[in-house]
């Protein structure tokens with residue numbers, strides 16, 4: 001919490017926090033307001049810069065992870081771009097539309113304060129004959145405290161509207177809990193989270209894994225990529241196998257690929273159907289060579305339905321079995337909501353999640369009870385870039401008064417209904433993934449913006465060709 005309050009600078013109507021894919025998409029769409037973008041690190045790109053390994057690739061085809069007005073250089077190339085290619089693409093986009101000039105690097109937002117005159121609306125006590133009213137009124141609503149790198153002092157900035165794009169992944173690792181005397185301190189080897197592994201260069205990461213008994217805790221994309229890097233570092237006679245600890249593998253593409261991939265052979269067959277992984281954006285495309293490394297014994301799997309903890313020589317399970325390890329890497333994910341909650345002041349922070357742990361966001365962007373603030377990057381889909389860009393276009397029109405938000409009760413009702421649908425589709429509904437109904441979502445957004453929801457040029461293509469971001473280019477120049 002920043003205490004030393006100075007007078008706030010009013011430098012722009014719109015502030016944006018974070019310069020990952022979402023923040024850059026927001027800056028581009030809101031550039032007519034000359035936004036100020038605060039980025040904690042020294043570069044744009046977010047997870048693709050700070051949370052990727054050498055082997056990290058996009059899992060979405062490149063032509064789907066594409067801004068509607070900026071095609072990939074080789075958009076028909078069917079390979080999945082590496083994280084470096086994604087960064088190059090994002091840089092080129094930001095340069096092309098001249099949005100880098102809005103970004104203040106090494107500027108971490110450490111505190112946020114509400115200064116608007118529209119108090120928080122607590123559910124059940126909502127009195128909103130006019131709803132939120134106009135978003136940009138000339139009066140500031142939010143102040144943010146910004147701290148530079150290696151600097152104790154903070155500068156406060158005031159804005160009429162704040163767009164929060166600090167990301168669901170990265171920054172704050174999720175750590176497993178352990179019984180007392182079973183935590184990392186009991187272990188004689190090295191323990192690190194995948195976030196810290198991603199900061200190592202090639203030599204350091206190879207040194208860490210080479211010739212070591214490595215246990216990887218986790219089963220999602222980060223764990224899979226790490227297992228492969230571990231196998232690659234352990235080629236040759238001195239190589240040691242790397243063991244992936246997993247609860248229930250769900251994330252590998254199952255179903256029609258099952259006959260091709262030896263999921264059963266390795267005990268990786270999911271406990272729940274493929275559709276549920278799709279509906280919760282949890283599919284992982286296996287990297288090339290993953291199963292050939294497993295075939296050669298360099299990647300092994302241990303299924304744990306139970307708890308585990310450390311002992312001096314490795315990890316131990318509830319059934320008293322032990323696994324020896326020199327290095328344990330925790331690919332256990334991130335605390336995206338905690339990160340967000342710690343930044344927002346009360347009572348807004350407590351409003352962020354409802355009683356079922358879901359962030360109720362109207363159009364995946366606006367919390368119906370938090371005025372003059374938008375959240376981009378919290379709703380997931382097959383292409384998060386597409387979801388972010390379309391919602392930023394919608395936001396831009398909202399700020400330009402091209403349409404008005406419905407009343408608070410109506411927004412709450414709509415988000416509630418949406419969550420009910422999600423809960424029926426997947427038990428992982430808290431991820432807020434709209435993959436199975438993203439076209440419906442996009443249709444509603446288009447209609448609210450005053451665009452046609454049928455985006456194709458002909459009936460035939462409407463019926464036969466899949467939708468992608470190119471279908472959501474601006475309808476006219478004025479937009």
Ligand SMILES: Cc1cc2nc3c(=O)[nH]c(=O)nc-3n(C[C@H](O)[C@H](O)[C@H](O)COP(=O)(O)OP(=O)(O)OC[C@H]3O[C@@H](n4cnc5c(N)ncnc54)[C@H](O)[C@@H]3O)c2cc1C
Nearest residue numbers: 018020021022040046047059060108109166167377383384
């Ligand atoms: C390994 C991995 C693979 C993925 N693969 C895919 C994929 O195949 N397809 C897909 O659609 N999505 C994928 N994703 C999801 C990915 O997170 C999104 O596609 C997208 O890049 C998220 O962008 P973002 O801007 O919302 O968040 P981030 O990339 O996390 O960016 C947030 C930015 O905010 C900054 N920030 C945070 N806190 C502050 C603060 N207090 N003050 C100032 N700045 C702050 C951070 O430094 C960061 O630059 C993947 C994610 C990971 C981690």
